[in-house]
Amino acid sequence: MGAGSVSTSIFVAFVAVTLVITYWSNRRSTGTGDFYAAGGTITARQNGLAMAGDYLSAASFLGTIAVFFSLGTDGLLYAVGAVAGWPIALFLVGERLRNLGRFTFSDALAHRLADKPVRCLAAISTLCLTACYLVAQIVGAGTLVQILFHIPYAYAVALVCTLMLIYVVFGGMVATTWIQIVKASLLLITSGVMVLLVLKRFGLNPDALIIGAIQAQPTALRPLHPGQLVTDPVSAISLGIAFALGPAGLPHVLMRFFTVKDAKSARRSLFYATTIIAIFQLMVILLGYAAATLIAGGSLPGGANMAAIYLAGALGGDTLLGVTAAVTFATILAVVSGLTLAAASAVSHDLYKYVWKGGKVTEAAEIRVSRVATLLLGIFVSGLAILFQHENVGFLATLPLVIAASVNFPLLILTMYWRGFTTRGAVAGGVTGLVLSIGLLTLTQKVWVDALGHSQGLFPYEYPTLFSLGAALVVALIASTTDKSERGRRERAAFDAQFLQSERGLASK
Amino acid sequence: MGVPTRPSERGGVVGNTRPLPQPHGTLERLLRQQRSLAWISSTLTLATTVAFFTLMSLDVPLLSRIAFGRAITVANVVGVSLILASLASIGLFEWQARQIEEHLRDPVGRD
Numbered sequence: 001m002g003a004g005s006v007s008t009s010i011f012v013a014f015v016a017v018t019l020v021i022t023y024w025s026n027r028r029s030t031g032t033g034d035f036y037a038a039g040g041t042i043t044a045r046q047n048g049l050a051m052a053g054d055y056l057s058a059a060s061f062l063g064t065i066a067v068f069f070s071l072g073t074d075g076l077l078y079a080v081g082a083v084a085g086w087p088i089a090l091f092l093v094g095e096r097l098r099n100l101g102r103f104t105f106s107d108a109l110a111h112r113l114a115d116k117p118v119r120c121l122a123a124i125s126t127l128c129l130t131a132c133y134l135v136a137q138i139v140g141a142g143t144l145v146q147i148l149f150h151i152p153y154a155y156a157v158a159l160v161c162t163l164m165l166i167y168v169v170f171g172g173m174v175a176t177t178w179i180q181i182v183k184a185s186l187l188l189i190t191s192g193v194m195v196l197l198v199l200k201r202f203g204l205n206p207d208a209l210i211i212g213a214i215q216a217q218p219t220a221l222r223p224l225h226p227g228q229l230v231t232d233p234v235s236a237i238s239l240g241i242a243f244a245l246g247p248a249g250l251p252h253v254l255m256r257f258f259t260v261k262d263a264k265s266a267r268r269s270l271f272y273a274t275t276i277i278a279i280f281q282l283m284v285i286l287l288g289y290a291a292a293t294l295i296a297g298g299s300l301p302g303g304a305n306m307a308a309i310y311l312a313g314a315l316g317g318d319t320l321l322g323v324t325a326a327v328t329f330a331t332i333l334a335v336v337s338g339l340t341l342a343a344a345s346a347v348s349h350d351l352y353k354y355v356w357k358g359g360k361v362t363e364a365a366e367i368r369v370s371r372v373a374t375l376l377l378g379i380f381v382s383g384l385a386i387l388f389q390h391e392n393v394g395f396l397a398t399l400p401l402v403i404a405a406s407v408n409f410p411l412l413i414l415t416m417y418w419r420g421f422t423t424r425g426a427v428a429g430g431v432t433g434l435v436l437s438i439g440l441l442t443l444t445q446k447v448w449v450d451a452l453g454h455s456q457g458l459f460p461y462e463y464p465t466l467f468s469l470g471a472a473l474v475v476a477l478i479a480s481t482t483d484k485s486e487r488g489r490r491e492r493a494a495f496d497a498q499f500l501q502s503e504r505g506l507a508s509k
Numbered sequence: 510m511g512v513p514t515r516p517s518e519r520g521g522v523v524g525n526t527r528p529l530p531q532p533h534g535t536l537e538r539l540l541r542q543q544r545s546l547a548w549i550s551s552t553l554t555l556a557t558t559v560a561f562f563t564l565m566s567l568d569v570p571l572l573s574r575i576a577f578g579r580a581i582t583v584a585n586v587v588g589v590s591l592i593l594a595s596l597a598s599i600g601l602f603e604w605q606a607r608q609i610e611e612h613l614r615d616p617v618g619r620d
Contacts, residue, residue: 080592081562243558278595
């Protein structure tokens, strides 16, 4: 059985299982609580697996192994970075967000700040962030499917978007969570099998593995020397900040805190998610060096991003190659579903219900708006994915972490921990972080020159987080401290009660 | 310091459902310890990540030095250690959180 037929069979089986899950979810979903938060019925362990699944995208698996394959030691930046943000999300955000919110992270922002402005800001940031993430993922998925299943790119994009829409429109958070659990389990099992095969070949001797990578690498590369992926310290600091603070501001991850019954379960979910992600990244380091050792030599068909797929072929023949390709595709499918649900919730729960209707809508109307938003978003991003087929959209994959670290993270931390934070500070700081993160990234060499064709980049660094987050914090601080309004006074006075509730929970009303 | 009543329009259960405990000695001390642990661990995580990224970008010679065997460099050891340190820190935080939970279950016996 060839790789193509193995991957097709597994992919068809995955789609069949996910459609059954969606049908089952649709039958048991009754209201917004089920649609947005799976009715709070997910256990901590299940939620931890789903959270890890949300974060372990194809970029995490294919991208990190690709960096080890092409640049050697620099792959450690992605492996270490992928873990760094999770302990911070657990320590500072997890339980408190669960105690303050209900469906989206803006519920926590609006707890003592004014509903309309902060929800509007949070929704715009969520939409910008998820749209970039979605386009990057769907372009990747389309290319992967095109190579693996030999179907035209536009059909591949249509297939991905149709499945994504079915999952979210009919299954809501229940389906999205279970699809993420299935996918995360498949990804962990496949990676585990690959690691066992690597260990079988090299023994328990990482030294031999790295020596193999050095011998196999082209002489132009220096596998033991870092400094080839990020070449200046200012960009490195910005990337490090984005990795460390971004996960605690990703809306599709934050939504998962509300799918469990209480704050204790939210904390334990994060504990399990961090453990799973850390173990996965340790495996990825081994697989990265294995890819550099076993498949080095010239350029790969499909580019360095396909190194993980070819490594699977080198380790386990066509069968493992087919399995890995199908699992990678399932990974993208699950991640885009979670992102779409987060974006649709920002539209229906934050913009429609609270900003437009002042909180007075029926659950049925809210879910209807969410489904329409999902459909429109699906059409919009599939159009963009087709438009950008031949463009380098790699930069879009970094934008979500930069926006999350520059907008959502500071807003959440300031409202939870700083008494002096007011709506005026939230809006001024949030807008500053959002405009600077998107604007400065657009002016980098990677976007302004490589993607948009200008002759010279206007921002000298690769990532802007240091500047966008720094400016957001300073502006939020100044705008809040100079806020002498009656509303600002009320918001400061409400801090103690909010702090108590965020730390200890609140009795059921 | 009363129980917050704002946004009543949300309806449903917000947060967990245990009764609001009255602050007293041991619980206050445990919560303070947890807050300190959270901020110290977060600051350390951010600082070590940023420092590691900066040193990697500068290709500091120390990072390319062999630490074990013939090819395992200091960069590899530091990278893996940072991941393991993250695991250790969440383990410590979880242990601390369970102390608070145990106290909430039996506040009198532990005070």
